[in-house]
Amino acid sequence: RKEVEQDPGPFNVPEGATVAFNCTYSNSASQSFFWYRQDCRKEPKLLMSVYSSGNEDGRFTAQLNRASQYISLLIRDSKLSDSATYLCVVNWGYFGTGTSLTVIP
């Protein structure tokens, strides 16, 4: 079983839509969780950390469910500029394969 599993998508959504991605992890002792954004095979850039209590940054909300061992990312009011691949990261070395998002005008 992979350390981190992520639905690769692609997700194609209209502007203004709400979209959610999930990522499951296998190690119940995992301590740190992040969402990264990657554009066109450029370097991954930190989008947000995921805290136990859940956290929000503008249109983005991240949540952690330790009982079911998954993290989620919710994007509200999608913009064209949100089109990218979103990578979940568990601890410091385990990346999901990425979920491709395209926001359509």
Place this chain on the structure above:
Amino acid sequence: NAGVTQTPKFQVLKTGQSMTLQCAQDMNHNSMYWYRQDPGMGLRLIYYSASEGTTDKGEVPNGYNVSRLNKREFSLRLESAAPSQTSVYFCASMVVGGSNQPQHFGDGTRLSIL
């Protein structure tokens, strides 16, 4: 503030050639990492260095060697390149390995082996 700098950005090699990918960070981070990214595979950890003077294997270390030259620099060497090593290579650094801090990435090195 350059962050994490990788050189070269692009390289084409012939099978059997050797080369070293360079990575340097100016953030005074203790931990450094080398990943490769292949289509549909996400990022896979090749080697990491938790602190100056230490290196450890990651998920896919075969065919690679690393050197943590000093706190700033962490190089990745391909001794005898193979077509299967065609990939995009990312170097990353982190304040302290295992902490609840994110990694910072370089721009990547796009390596093709013919």
